[in-house]
Each structure stands twice: as C-alpha cells, then as structure tokens.
Amino acid sequence: MSLSVLRIGPACTIQDQGRTGYLDQGLSRSGAADITALHEGAALLAQSTDLAALEMAGMGGDFEATLGTDIALTGAPMQASIDGSPAMWNASHRLEPGQRLSIGAATQGTYGYLHLSGGIDTPLFLGSRAAHLTAKVGRAVQAGDQLPAKGGAGRAGMKLRPDDRFSGGRLRVLASFQTSLFDQDTLDRFALTSFQRGARANRMGMQLESTGEGFAANGQLNILSEVITPGDIQMTGTGNPFILLPECQTTGGYPRIATVLPCDIARAAQTPAGGEIRFEFVSLEEAITLHAAYLADLERLPGRVEPMVRDPHDIPDLLSYQLIGGVISATE
Amino acid sequence: MTSKYADTFPCIRTVGFDGLLISFADTMAEPSNRAALAFRGAIDALNWAGVLETSASLASAYVRFDPAVLPHSDIKDRLTHLLAQQDWYKAAMPAGRRLWTVPTVYGGELAPQLDDAAQAAGLEPAEAVRRLSATRVRVLTIGFAPGQPYLGPLGPEFNIPRLKDLTPMVPEGALVLAISQFVLFSGPTPTGWRHVGQTAFRCFRPDAPDSFALRPGDEMQFVPISADELNAIRAVNGDGMGGATCQEIEG
Numbered sequence: 177m178s179l180s181v182l183r184i185g186p187a188c189t190i191q192d193q194g195r196t197g198y199l200d201q202g203l204s205r206s207g208a209a210d211i212t213a214l215h216e217g218a219a220l221l222a223q224s225t226d227l228a229a230l231e232m233a234g235m236g237g238d239f240e241a242t243l244g245t246d247i248a249l250t251g252a253p254m255q256a257s258i259d260g261s262p263a264m265w266n267a268s269h270r271l272e273p274g275q276r277l278s279i280g281a282a283t284q285g286t287y288g289y290l291h292l293s294g295g296i297d298t299p300l301f302l303g304s305r306a307a308h309l310t311a312k313v314g315r316a317v318q319a320g321d322q323l324p325a326k327g328g329a330g331r332a333g334m335k336l337r338p339d340d341r342f343s344g345g346r347l348r349v350l351a352s353f354q355t356s357l358f359d360q361d362t363l364d365r366f367a368l369t370s371f372q373r374g375a376r377a378n379r380m381g382m383q384l385e386s387t388g389e390g391f392a393a394n395g396q397l398n399i400l401s402e403v404i405t406p407g408d409i410q411m412t413g414t415g416n417p418f419i420l421l422p423e424c425q426t427t428g429g430y431p432r433i434a435t436v437l438p439c440d441i442a443r444a445a446q447t448p449a450g451g452e453i454r455f456e457f458v459s460l461e462e463a464i465t466l467h468a469a470y471l472a473d474l475e476r477l478p479g480r481v482e483p484m485v486r487d488p489h490d491i492p493d494l495l496s497y498q499l500i501g502g503v504i505s506a507t508e
Numbered sequence: 509m510t511s512k513y514a515d516t517f518p519c520i521r522t523v524g525f526d527g528l529l530i531s532f533a534d535t536m537a538e539p540s541n542r543a544a545l546a547f548r549g550a551i552d553a554l555n556w557a558g559v560l561e562t563s564a565s566l567a568s569a570y571v572r573f574d575p576a577v578l579p580h581s582d583i584k585d586r587l588t589h590l591l592a593q594q595d596w597y598k599a600a601m602p603a604g605r606r607l608w609t610v611p612t613v614y615g616g617e618l619a620p621q622l623d624d625a626a627q628a629a630g631l632e633p634a635e636a637v638r639r640l641s642a643t644r645v646r647v648l649t650i651g652f653a654p655g656q657p658y659l660g661p662l663g664p665e666f667n668i669p670r671l672k673d674l675t676p677m678v679p680e681g682a683l684v685l686a687i688s689q690f691v692l693f694s695g696p697t698p699t700g701w702r703h704v705g706q707t708a709f710r711c712f713r714p715d716a717p718d719s720f721a722l723r724p725g726d727e728m729q730f731v732p733i734s735a736d737e738l739n740a741i742r743a744v745n746g747d748g749m750g751g752a753t754c755q756e757i758e759g
Contacts, residue, residue, distance in 0.1 A: 201720040202652060311653065353521035353522060
C-alpha cells in the first residue's frame with residue numbers, strides 16, 4: 177500500500193488506456209479522458225504508459241504515504257502541496273512515509289492525474305484497471321481507500337513542460353458516416369460557430385452551447401442506432417452538440433455531425449466549463465499526418481523530461497504558490 | 509469519405525479516424541442483421557494484421573483498425589472484395605450459437621406494462637403472453653449497457669411505439685418491448701419501452717469468469733412461470749442464470 181486517501185473530490189477514478197475488444201458487448205473503452213497526461217506521467221517516472229493513474233475531475237484530495245513512493249502530477253494543473261510546501265505540477269516528487277500530499281482545485285482545465293511509481297495496482301477487469309462508472313465497472317475512489325502501487329525505481333525531482341491543452345480552442349474534426357445527414361449550410365455554420373463548453377460534462381460526454389439556431393439533421397431523427405466512437409459529436413433532438421468521451425455508449429440513434437481527431441480529444445476533454453471551442457474540418461489525409469505527428473510527440477516525451485533543479489525557480493526554497501502560478505502561465 | 513449514396517446497400521463508410529462501417533440496410537430486418545453478423549464473423553476469421561476490434565450492430569458490421577498498419581484504402585479494398593464474395597443477406601448464421609430458455613414472469617406487479625403492450629398490439633393479455641413466449645428471438649445486437657441484448661424480431665403485431673414518458677426505473681432482468689423487439693436489461697434503468705416480463709437472468713456478470721452471458725446471434729425464448737417460481741429461482745441464483753437453460757444450436 178502506498179497512499180491512503182484521506183479526503184477526495186467526488187469524481188476521481190482509476191484510469192489507464194482503457195479496454196478494447198468489448199464493443200460488441202456494449203462496453204466502451206473507458207480509459208483516461210486525457211491520454212496525453214498518462215504518457216507525461218509515465219515519462220516523468222520513467223515507466224510504462226500502460227500503468228494506471230488516479231484521474232481527478234476538477235478537484236483532487238488529501239493523501240498520506242504509508243510507504244515511501246515517487247509520484248508525478250500531470251494533466252489539468254491543480255494546487256498541490258506536500259506537507260504544506262507547494263509542489264510543482266507537471267513534475268515528479270518523493271513522498272516519504274507519513275508525508276501528506278494535498279491536491280486542490282484545478283486552476284486550468286478539468287482532469288488532473290496523480291501517478292504512482294510502478295502504477296496503481298488495483299485488480300484488472302477484462303485487461304484494464306479503468307473504472308467505467310456508467311457501465312458500473314469499478315467505482316469512484318473514496319476517503320478511506322488505499323491506492324496500492326507496485327513501487328519501483330521511480331524518479332523524483334523531474335519536470336516536463338506540457339502542451340497547453342487546458343483552455344479549449346480549435347479541435348480538428350473529420351466527416352463521419354452521418355455527416356451527410358446535415359446539409360452544407362448547417363455544416364458551414366457549424367464550422368464557423370464559436371461554442372462554449374456547457375455545465376453538463378462528465379466522462380460520457382460534454383455539452384456545447386452556442387447562440388443562434390441549433391444544428392439539426394435533415395428530418396433523420398429515426399435513424400437506426402449505429403456504432404459510436406469516442407470523439408463523435410452527437411446532435412441531440414434540439415440540435416445541441418455533445419462531444420462523446422471515453423465512457424460513451426457503444427451505439428446510438430442521435431446523428432453525429434463529425435468526429436474529433438484522437439490527437440485533439442485530450443484538449444476537448446480538458447476544456448473547462450465556459451471554455452471556447454471551435455471546430456475545423458480536415459481531410460482524412462491531413463488527419464493521418466496529424467495523428468502520426470501526435471504519436472511521434474508522445475514517443476519523444478521521455479527525452480523532454482528534465483531535472484527541476486536546473487531552473488533556479490524550481491529550487492524548493494524559492495517556491496511559492498505565486499511562483500508556481502508563474503511557471504504554469506509560462507506554458508500558455 | 510462519407511458516402512452520398514446511403515440508399516444503396518451494402519455500403520462502406522468511414523467512422524471517425526480509424527473505423528469503417530459496412531451497412532446492409534438502414535432499417536432493421538432479419539436478412540440485414542444476418543448479413544451484418546456473418547460479415548463481422550468473416551472479418552474476424554480473416555484475422556488481418558492491423559484490425560483492432562470489430563462489432564455488429566442491427567444492420568452493420570464495424571471494424572476499427574490502425575491506419576499506420578492497415579491504411580484506409582487497403583482495408584476498404586479488402587472489404588469491397590469480401591462483400592463481393594457471396595450474398596451476405598443469405599449467409600449462414602455464425603457457428604457456436606446457443607439457445608437460452610429463460611423463465612419469465614409475464615404481467616402482474618413484476619411486469620406492470622404487459623396489459624398495456626397487449627392492448628397496443630390489439631391482443632388479449634393471455635394471447636400476447638402465448639405469442640411472446642412461443643417466439644424464439646435472436647440476439648440482434650448487444651449494446652446501450654454492457655451485455656444487454658436487443659432481441660427480435662417479434663411478430664408485426666408487436667411493432668408498437670416507445671412510450672412518450674419514460675418509466676423512471678425498471679430492474680435488472682426486466683424484459684421490455686417496443687418496435688417488434690425485446691431488450692433484456694442488464695441493470696436497473698429508466699426506459700420508454702414497455703415492461704412486459706421479469707426474469708432473474710443476469711446478462712452482465714462482472715465477477716464471473718465469462719462476464720458476458722450472450723453473444724450476437726444467440727437465440728432466446730422466454731417461457732412463462734409464476735411470481736412464486738421466480739422467487740424460488742432468485743433464492744438460489746448465485747450463477748446469475750435465473751433458472752435458464754442453455755443448449756448449442758445445431759448447424
């Protein structure tokens with residue numbers, strides 16, 4: 177056992193890359209909403225990207241180390257401290273037995289991640305540790321739980337400058353098999369509209385709002401239920417878009433106007449309430465190039481990890497919340 | 509990319525970045541479901557490098573793949589070739605299918621919308637139960653919730669619409685009916701389908717070695733029992749079978 181959960185936000189779950197192969201049984205992949213953050217945590221701790229981490233939606237918690245362990249903090253930056261001393265986000269740290277890690281609210285974005293050296297070692301279900309709350313697989317982590325970890329060599333005191341993906345922005349999308357249910361005027365208007373992320377958002381999907389008319393398909397509301405893939409932008413009956421995320425249903429009858437590229441799903445999921453989102457259609461050829469570049473960037477992450485002490489601002493004695501805020505905003 | 513000719517079937521269309529959908533119809537019918545199941549089975553049997561997963565929905569097969577290993581144009585060519593190999597609407601059903609016979613309480617307090625469904629179908633309740641329980645339905649697809657089957661087709665008299673108002677909650681094991689199909693719920697859920705039967709059959713058994721009881725193409729028959737009999741079954745339902753029997757379907 178490595179970490180005891182003393183206090184925790186309401187929407188924290190254990191996540192990894194999710195489980196594939198159960199689509200035909202109605203079970204979608206699940207897995208981290210921000211897969212890039214999983215790769216960053218793995219790079220910081222010099223461990224496998226297949227390991228599980230704690231995903232914290234909006235709010236973290238208080239944790240006490242029962243055994244010494246190295247940890248990493250990635251994804252949406254959150255206020256963090258170890259025994260009261262501020263702890264840098266996008267970095268790895270050593271927790272000695274009895275030390276307390278406190279993670280507060282997200283200062284940007286939505287999903288923060290706590291990685292443990294060796295990975296969180298809860299039981300596998302169908303090849304994955306990922307909770308899938310809508311399928312009643314696993315449950316939210318609660319106060320009193322233990323986060324077991326395998327431990328390992330670990331690597332504290334490292335940092336990584338993340339790609340800024342925590343405040344919405346442009347999402348590249350592909351036409352999909354139901355895009356032609358929408359007329360060209362609607363598609364053009366969709367691509368020109370500035371959306372705001374609505375209040376309704378969870379790991380199943382996130383609602384988008386815009387002023388003006390909705391984006392309805394052409395009298396095709398009785399279409400046969402067909403396969404759904406994460407990233408699909410589904411139009412409800414009122415023509416309001418939802419971006420579907422890792423816990424989406426496997427099939428659905430609402431028409432989907434387009435699909436967010438896998439490389440932009442982390443940016444979509446991290447968009448905070450009220451954050452602005454725009455869509456840009458790209459061709460399949462462009463999507464393949466963008467996807468290859470994204471995978472190459474993930475591969476290069478371990479080489480971008482550097483020791484904290486190289487920068488005088490990172491020396492622990494100089495740290496304060498204000499300085500941490502400065503470090504974070506420097507990535508914008 | 510996206511087909512403009514969705515009125516001609518079968519057709520192959522893209523699904524997001526890494527998927528293709530091979531559709532055999534845009535409405536639910538027995539031959540197109542048969543085609544979807546058989547075509548999905550054929551893709552699985554070919555075991556192409558780069559295929560990540562497949563599934564079958566009511567009238568389509570879906571294949572997800574790694575475009576870096578199996579480029580879109582390559583897999584589309586292979587699928588087009590495979591489509592031309594035979595008349596998939598007349599394909600044999602996949603091998604290894606099973607018939608599940610599931611004890612079911614029709615109507616009464618446990619399934620309060622039977623009378624309503626019978627009326628919508630223009631039948632006396634007893635006749636509705638006779639017809640529903642005599643029909644062997646096929647697992648057309650599994651979805652919406654883990655392990656949860658869509659079953660059909662039922663006779664055309666049961667082509668009744670969904671309710672306008674959702675029933676706030678029906679329990680796991682509920683047999684609900686709309687549009688000539690059953691759904692056997694794998695967990696408690698709100699629904700617009702009519703709750704006509706109640707079973708103790710668990711479709712999703714996360715703690716069992718085989719978490720999913722059913723496979724697309726399996727058949728099910730829901731035989732009537734009394735509420736007392738269901739209570740007796742529930743008392744000894746550790747395996748989640750709900751008193752059901754399972755046999756291989758020959759050929």
